[in-house]
Amino acid sequence: MEKITYDGMRNFIIENELTDSVAITLHPDNFDDLVMDYLDINGNQIERPFEILGIEILQDNTGGVTKSKINLMNVV
Known part of the structure; x- marks a missing residue:
């Protein structure tokens, strides 16, 4: 996934049948892009x-997530 968008993330979650037992961690640049897209769609809220x-969508602050990759993290 080159640019991570709101629609792309929704499709990824649905296609992979993700549940709330995982969180998604993104590279800071991808996280910022996703947040900006989300804000545009949801009226800046x-x-x-x-x-x-x-x-839950989290920003990776460890440097462990490569740009344009989606990292799944177990939260249970």
């Missing part, structure tokens, strides 16, 4: 924690 379809 964002929930905390940031979730799409009940899946």
Whole structure:
């Protein structure tokens, strides 16, 4: 996934049948792009924690997530 968008993330969650037992971690650049797309679609409103379809989306601050990759993290 080159650019991670709101629609692309929703499709990824649905296609992979993700549940709230995982969170998605993104590279900071991809996280920022996704948040900006989300804000455009939702009238500049964002929930905390940031979730799409009940899946929490986090920014990777460790440098462990490669740009344009989606990292799944177990939260249970």
